[in-house]
Amino acid sequence: MALAILFGCGQAYAQSAQIIVNPSVEAASLDRERLRAIFTMRMTAWPDGPPIRVFVLPDRDPISDRFYREQLGMYSYVLRAVWDRMVFTGTGLAPTLVRSEEEMRARVRATPGAIGYVSSGAPTLRSPMQSPLLYVGLQRR
C-alpha cells in the first residue's frame, strides 16, 4: 500500500489537499477506494468499529475541488448529487459542512472518528497542549 502517514507535517505534498483524521482513528490505510466509500457515505464505520464522521468544506471551496478531484477521482457536483439523494430520500446523513480550514481542524480534532481535509500548504496549528491531528498524505496510485 503506497501510503505515508505524516504527523503534523504540513509541507509534504504542496499544492494538494491533505486528509486529516481524529487521533482516535487508528492509522488505517486510506486508498482511493476506501476514501470514496467514506466520502460517499457508503462506509459508515472504521474497520475497528467506531462510526466515521465526515467533515467537508463548501463544494465551491477550491480545496474541496482539489481534494475530490485528486484523491477521490470525483467531481464535487457528482458527490453533491450522491449526498442530495440521501438527504432527500431519507436514506443517509450528509457530511457535516464546515466553513473554514480552521473550523475543519477544530471539528476533526474534537470529534472521535472524524475525517476531513485541509490544504497541504496551510500551517498546522499545534501546541504541546493539543493532541495533534493525524495528517494522512496519500500517494496516488
Next chain:
Amino acid sequence: MRRIAVLLLCAAACASARAADYQVHGYAAQGFVYTTDNNFFGPSSDGSTDYYEAGINASAQVVPGFIVSGQAAIRDAGISDDGSLRVDYALADYRFISSETGSAGVRAGKVKNAVGFYNETRDVIFTRPSILLPSVYSDNQNQRSLVFTAPGTQAYATRVFGRHELSFIGTKNFNRDVRKSDERLLIDLGGLPFDLHIRDSWNAQVMDSFDGGRWQFGVSYFFGRFTLTTPPQITLAGTFDVGLTMFSARYNAERFSVTAEYVLNPNENEVTVGGIPVLRQDITADRGYLQAEYRLSPHWGLMARLDGSFSDKHDRNGREFAAANPGSARESRYARDVTVGAHWRSDEHWGVWAEYHWIDGTAPLQRAENPQGVSDTRWSLVMLMAAFRF
C-alpha cells in the same frame, strides 16, 4: 399561508447539519409559468404562480447503521397537484453491510421508488436538471402517489468491482388506494362514483457507476395493477396493468454532462360491464430525451434538451388514433419539446432557474385544465423558479 409556515419552519431549522447523528434539511421553491396557448400547471396562459413546492425532512441515526427519517412536503402544480400536505417519505433503514467494497440493507415504511436518475428527489429543484422534468417522469400527470413514492419494503445493495460500482434497489409496494385527487386525472366516468386501487406493485433499479460517477448506466423497472371498482348497481369494473422500463445513461465531465433516458410504458387495459368485456387495449407508450448541461462557473449553468413523448409507439403521429376516434386530435397523442434553460446559484442555499420550451403536440396537457379545448397544438412554455434549500 401554508407557504409562509413552511418558510418559517425552514428558517427555524436553518442551523441544520450541526450534529452528526441527526440532520434537518428542507427546500422551498416558487415557480412562475407562462404559456402562449393552453394551460399548464395552472392558468398559465395569463401567467400563473400556482406552481410551488416545499418540504422539510429529518433523519436520525439511532445506532450506527440504523436510520429513521421522514419528509413532509407540499406541492401545487395547477390541476395535477393540489398543494395539500403529504408525507413524502417516512422510513426506517437498517444497513447490515457497510464497507469499502459494498453495502447492503433494508428499508420499510413509505419509501421513494428508484426510477431513472431523477425520480427519488424529483420535487427538489436543486437536484433536477430543469424546472420541468423530462417527459419520461410524467411531471403533469401527478403519479406521485401511484408510482413514485409508496408504502412498502425496500432492499438495496452496492458492490464495487474495480472501477465499477454496481447498485441495486428493489421495492415491493403495499396494495393501496389511489388518492381522490389523482383518480380524477386518470379516469373520467362522467360523474359516476368509482374507486381505484393499486396492487401487485413492485420496482427495481440496477445502476452502474463507472470511474467515480463519470459514466452512469441504469435500468429501472416498475409494475403496478390498477383495479377499478364501482358500486354494485353500476357493475363496471376494470384492470389496468402498467409497466415502466427505463434505460438511463449519463456522462459527467468537469464542465458538462450529457444525459439520455428512454422509457417503454406498456398499458394493458380491460374494462367489463356486468362481467362482459367492453374494452380491451394493449398500448405501449414511449418517451425519451437527450440532454446537455454546461457548468459555466460555480454560479451559472446552462442546459438544453430534446424530448419526445408518444402515447402509442406504433402510432407516433396519432393518425391511427384520430381515424379510430372521430373528433379527437391526433396532436393529443404526442409532444416534442425543445428546451433551453439557465440557472444562477448565488450560494449553496439560493438559486434561480429559467427555461423556455417549444412544444409541438399536446400530450402533456390536462383536459381538466383546458376545458374549452386546446387552443394551439404548437405552443411555448416559459418557466421561472426561485428556490431555497438548507
